[in-house]
Amino acid sequence: MATIPPTMRALAIPSFGKPSTYGLANVPTPQITQPDEVLIKIHAAGVNPIDTKVAEGALKMAHKYTFPLVLGHDAAGTIVAVGSAVNSLKVGDQVFTRVPIHDAGTMAEYCLSTASATALKPEFMSFADAASIPLVGLTVLQVIRRAETQLGGLKGKTAYVPGGLSGVGSVAVQLLKNVFGVKKVITTLSTGKMERAKDLFKGGEGEVVYIDYTKENVSSAIGAGNVDFMFDTMNGAIESLPLIRKGGVIVSISRTPSGEELKKKFGSPPWFMVVVLNLMDQVTKWRAGRNGVNYSYLWMEADAKGLDDLGRWVGEGKLKPLVGRTAKLEDEAAVKSGYEEVYSAKGGVGKFVVEVI
Ligand SMILES: NC(=O)c1ccc[n+]([C@@H]2O[C@H](COP(=O)([O-])OP(=O)(O)OC[C@H]3O[C@@H](n4cnc5c(N)ncnc54)[C@H](OP(=O)(O)O)[C@@H]3O)[C@@H](O)[C@H]2O)c1
Structure with a gap:
């Protein structure tokens, strides 16, 4: 089994702000503390408008955030550890997930999710496409x-x-x-x-x-x-x-x-x-x-069964994922430029996806 490093690279914000203030940092790798959790080595992470809203502090009255704050709710990757109660997924499974709010932080090398929010990634789907969907x-x-x-x-x-x-x-x-x-x-x-x-x-x-x-x-x-x-x-x-x-x-x-x-x-x-x-x-x-x-x-909920349906429809040709723009995580300028576009809510096509591996 691959060793899990104690720290990881992540897009972490030092305080609430706009995309120009975002930056890469070394932060602690998250660890499983709950029986239903899974730890995922991320291949690709999708960006959503909620990420820039969280970064700007739009929800700071409703939720206590700690810094550096890793952004992101969508990820596709490989499971590297599972909690004691997880039976549906195992180490080595390729998965995609919209993580529960308390596990937010997918713009990184690793993230936590729960079994009920994580589905197997269909083999025909690339990690970038899978990260664009949840x-x-x-x-x-x-x-x-x-x-x-x-x-x-x-x-x-x-x-x-x-x-x-x-x-x-x-x-x-x-x-x-x-x-x-x-x-x-x-x-x-x-x-x-x-x-x-x-x-x-x-x-x-x-x-x-x-x-x-x-x-x-x-x-x-x-x-x-x-x-x-x-x-x-x-x-x-x-x-x-x-x-x-x-x-x-x-x-x-x-x-x-x-x-x-x-x-x-x-x-x-x-x-x-x-x-x-x-x-x-x-x-x-x-x-x-x-x-x-x-x-x-309606405020959406994380849900592995829904992801299974979406993956099946992609396989049947009923849903074509639309990744309009990609950047490598280590290319900080390209990553920030993608977030700027999402923040502006103008000009983008489909999803902006960051490739971690
Ligand atoms: N409640 C929830 O659970 C939930 C879940 C997902 C998303 N959301 C929210 O839903 C909204 C949409 O999310 P999204 O991911 O689809 O956003 P998005 O991909 O970032 O949408 C941006 C695109 O919308 C187009 N646009 C902007 N104003 C428009 C208008 N007046 N008429 C038609 N098109 C317009 C722009 O195209 P042009 O360049 O052509 O103008 C732009 O490329 C966001 O506010 C997001 O936070 C809420």
Whole structure:
């Protein structure tokens, strides 16, 4: 068995800040302390907007962070140690995971996760592709399944997903039409991304309608009451209400979570934060309800079974991972430049993945 070094290389931030302040550092290698944990030697790690938000201190009132803080929630790699209660995975398994929040820190040579958050990586999938999937893939799956339940099925329905080549959007458009039987997916893109999107979404089931949001009036292009399900990826739920038919559904991942969601994730955030966020969520629900629309916010959960489904759909050609940009961990300038793009929420295509090995 390979020895696990006491320290490792990691992208660790010295204090809250923007990507220009990030840097590589030697930090202690995490160690298994819980029976359900696994220790993973990371081959590739995916970057998500939440990582830059955490780095900026957006959640510092809800959670106590210690520095240097290693960023990252997504990883693909090889298991090098398992806790005493882990039966489903073993040393040497190649896996992918969206780690639970308390194990965050995947932009490094090693990370911890739990067995229930870690799935075997299908052999046909590269480590970079596998690292691009967990957080966005699970988010999409959990959002779609909620909408499917609320609408009593999605077959033959019309869905609206802003940002078709964003990390979440690129997975959502594919799963809605290729797996969940949606008849029409309407998506928005900037001009330069149109052809790439058409190429990615060609074939399979269902129609995709492309709107250039930099040139067209999106609301006029979609038309009032034409959408059954809006996947609110870009914080546009309120202005999109007229587009949703009565009895339709909006699931948002981009507005503020409710206070209850925050409590579920972080245990005991300050009470006033819970009250304010609950109030904001209630107001959004009320405004949607006035239009006959069922609004809810979803904060994704780590889930190995969902990863199994996503891996299977990649194998069946129903989901093509979209890695738009890669960098080697040791290339600090390239890594920071990738994070800058994620932080700006402009210009990127699919996922930014950092190759550790
Ligand atoms: N609640 C949860 O559990 C959860 C989970 C995942 C993500 N999220 C949140 O969901 C949001 C999206 O995540 P993501 O990973 O998909 O982000 P992302 O990949 O970083 O999205 C960035 C892309 O969105 C496009 N974009 C920006 N504004 C747009 C607009 N108004 N209309 C259409 N496209 C637009 C940009 O494309 P152009 O260059 O073409 O403008 C940009 O490349 C983030 O706020 C993230 O934090 C929440």
